[in-house]
Amino acid sequence: MGRKSFKSRKGKSKGGSDRSSNQKNYAETIKDNDSFKQYYKNQNILPDDAEFDEFYRVLKTTLPTTFRVTGTRSNALQLREVVQNVLVPSMQSIEVDGQIYEPPMPIPWYPDNFGWQVNAPRSVLRKSQEFSSFQKFIVSETEAGNISRQEAVSMVPPLLMDIKPHMWVLDMCAAPGSKTAQIIEAVHANDLLNELPTGLVVANDADYKRSHMLVHQSKRLQSPCFIATNHYGQQIPAMHVKDENGKLAAWQFDRVLCDVPCSGDGTLRKNETIWNDWSQNQALGLHRTQVQIFLRGAQLTKVGGRIVYSTCSFNPVENEAVVAEVLRLTDGALEIKDMSHELPELKRKPGLTNWKVMTKDGEYITSLDDIKGDRQRSKFPASVFPPENVESLHLDRCLRIYPHQQNTGGFFVAVFDKVKPLTAADRVHEGKSDLDAHEMQQSEANEEKLVEAVGGGQEGEDQQQAVSATAEPSAAEGNASETPGSKRPAEDVSSSTNNIAQQQPAVKKQKQDVPQIKEAPFQLMSPDNPDVNALTEYFGIDPAFPRDQFILRCEEEAKNRTIYFCSKSVRSILQSKDWDKLHVVNTGVRLFVRQGSLGDESLAAPFRLTSDGLPLLERVMVDDRRKIKISDEAQEEDLKTLLMAPDMPRVEELSASTQEKMQKLGVGSCIFEFDVAKAFNKPLDKTLSLSLPVWKGKNRVNLLINKHDKRSLCQRIFGVTGSSDAAASKPVVAAPSSSNDDADQVKSSDQQPEQKQ
Known part of the structure; x- marks a missing residue:
């Protein structure tokens, strides 16, 4: 949520952030801003004076x-x-x-x-x-x-998307990924039925470093249906993939979340610096980019699909004005849904149907005619004003969430159904067009220019600085705090033949999409790859488990070092001839990491299981050939030994029953299965099962989870803190070797760095 907040540009170098204001102690912040108060009183966001006073009072309290x-x-x-x-x-x-x-x-x-x-x-x-x-x-x-640790109102947009496991879902401005995690969970809603989803989740962010936060945030979910990408939201590229019938079509999504960068004054209760830095100019500077991103999202939504637009701002310039403009540009293709029956216990207010526009000089105006000078007028977004047909747009169906209603932050959400074709891709999907691939690409290129054309007239440097400012991490959300998403001004669209694009002023040519940082390539493995065959046999993997969805991500000389698995939907993207247009940060679930050197024949299966891939693999193992079920009387003893030993424990340190079972296994990866309900002081209503990946050496065992997972399990199960925590969190790292004696020395699977070019 903090991603939407901005600092003052004073004292900040171009493209940087204002570090001076970050040094202020929160105790020094005066929680009062008359400009903010008067602006929103004039907007009449809460017509009752007493309610507005309560709203303003709650804004000053801690979230x-x-x-x-x-x-x-x-x-x-x-x-x-x-x-x-x-x-x-x-x-x-x-x-x-x-x-x-x-x-x-x-x-x-x-x-x-x-x-x-x-x-x-x-x-x-x-x-x-x-x-x-x-x-x-x-x-x-x-x-x-x-x-x-996610702010409550930030949880609302994904809940209104009505996501099902078969759907393709796009999160356009996703970092740090708390909403993306909700989306992934919805796609995996049938996991308890042991079903692999056929859906797809693409999470995009404009900032390369922040796009890696998406991977971290989705870590525990470990979805094979997930792709993290790095593009400006308004420039997510057109892709062509084959559907289940082998027909080539442009990729579109059943659900799209358009949670755009915004001024973020809805986060005042946690981002206290906004009290000092607030200005309505930020909303004016972001309006066009918000329209661009939203419009691109509408193009990427299937007919019959749903798109959700949201901000953590109170400002109608970023909310209702953006919605009204996109409704105009899409010309009936989108309809606002009435969500009053959804989440009935969530208190909300209707969207505004009238609002005022203020210039940078603090003057309220009703149209562009009120601005003196053609130069100044050309810089001002015409679409920020309430349109003449505002009453027919049903803007009251938008959701406005105010802090005083349920002790939350502030948020704006609008939900739309796409009811008729907007693009050439829509017409092809509906079978109403016989465009070939070249014609479709040309049409989509024109449509992308339409998105860029919306930015006409905005000063490039002003716009870039408005979204380059970086918010401080929130005390409430810690590392999950968000910072503004990057964006860029529009390209030259003077050659566009799109009628709607021609309604916008011509603009200067600007730089292209996010410069691509070279990532390690992804490639599909052959279904009859010798390593796939060996691992299937070694772990007893169900023959029905797909063998054509294993992927590699490494340089040629390190091939087969790490083996990943992706869903059928991700495989279709990997097989697209447009794959190189997509700036992919990560995809697939890491299943196996090679133990020992390439060509090592001393181990039956020279790969170790990863904690990432264990939830996926365990449910497709047809027998217990590499599983050890810990007996009831040994639960606590063996679990403490594995989690709390300062070094890798010797086999004889485990219980006698576990030692007996381990003698039947050769050196290599295995799974320890626990039922840990009895380890709690109070019994639970349901059994708590726990599976852990372990490397069995000749003399020692190594628990293959990272230090954070160890600490979490120690705290959750045994309530251990202090020195034992420190021991549990100590990473066990040693150089892998090809000999069986040295095979005891195995890195935790989560401490193995990704290989990159």
Whole structure:
């Protein structure tokens, strides 16, 4: 959410961020801004004066901590059991300094009690032993990626997308990826039915470094249906892929999330520097780019599909004005949906049907005619004004979420169905066009120019600086805090033949899309690759498991070092002749990493399992040839040995029953299966199963998970902190070797760096 916030440009070099304001202590921030207050009073966002005063008062208070249980569906269910049945019951009627505090509570409108809110301030979390234990749990699970410390209102847009496991979904401005995680979870909603989704999730961000945050955020989900890309949102390229019938068509999506960069004044409760830096100029500078991104999203949405537009801003210039302009440009192809029946416990206000526009000089105007001078008028977006047909646009169906209604941040959401063709791709998908591939590409190129044309007249440097400013990480969301997405001014579109494009002023030619950083290439493995054959036999993988969806990502000389798996939908993208147009940051789930040198014949299967791929592989193993089920009496003993030993434990340090089972296995990867419900102080309603990847050497065993996962499990299961935590988090790293004696020395699978060109 913080991604949408901006600093003042004073004292900041071009393309940089204002570090001077970042040094201010939050205690020094005066939570009052008369310009902000008067601007929104004049906008009449809350007509009742008393309600507006309450809105303004709540903006000055600290935002509650909220989090969402994430991970695979089974993992989410387990964590919810821990929160509901172990932690919360121990936090009833906690008294600190004479005041009783409520325990964490489910967010009332978030489905299935997966969203939670903590109302106790940080000072109380430190003073109370019960709250302190809960805080440590949250920290450790957040580090491991099992919990997302996400602002409550940020959770709303994905919930309104109505995503099903078969759908192709695009998140256009995705970093840091908390909403993307929700999307992935929806696509994997049938995981408990042991079904591999046929859907696809493409998460895009304009900033290369921040696009890598998408990979980190989706780590615990480990979806083979996921692709992270790096493009400006308004320039996501046209791709051609084959459908299930082998017919070539432009890629389009069943669902699109357009959560655009914005001025971010809805985040005032957590980004306190906005009190000092707020200016309505930021909204004016971003309006055209928001229209561009939204319009490109509409083009990439299938007819019959849904697109959701959202910001964390109160400003109608970024909200209703953008919606009205895109409705005009799409000419009936989009319809705003009435979502009043969805999330009934979520309190919201309707969208505005009238608003005022202020110039950079603080003067309210009603049209471009009120601006003196042709030069100044050409810089001002004409589409920021309420259109003449505003009453017929149903802008009241938009959702405005205000902080005082449910103790949240501020947010704007609008949901649209695409009801008729907008592009050549739409017509081909509907069977109403016989365009060949070349004609379709030419038509799509013109449509992309239409998106760029919307930026006509905006000063390039002004626009670039408006979105280059970087917000400080939020105290509430930690590393999940967001910063502004990059963008660029539009290209020269004077040669475009599109009628709508011709309605926009001509603009200067600007630089192309995000410069591509060379990533290690992806390539599909042959279904009869010897390594695939060996691994299938070694781990007892179901013969029905797809063998044509294994992929590699490495340089030629390191081929088969790491083996990934992708879904059928991702495979179709990899096979596209337009694949090189897509700036891919990551895709696929890492399943196996080679142990030892290439050509090593001393091991039956010289690959180790990864914790990333274990949830996917375990469910397709037809027998227990590489599984060890830990006996009930050895659960706690063996789990403590694996998690808390300062070094790799020797085999004889495990229980006698486990040693006996391990003697039947040769050196190599295996899976330890636990039922850890009895390790908690209080019994759970449901069994907690836990599978861990282990490398069995001749004399030692190595748990193949990273330090954050170890710390998380120690905290969740045993409540361990301090020196034991430190021991558990110590990374075990040693150089792999080809000999069986040295095969005990294995890196944790999550400490193996990715290979890049």
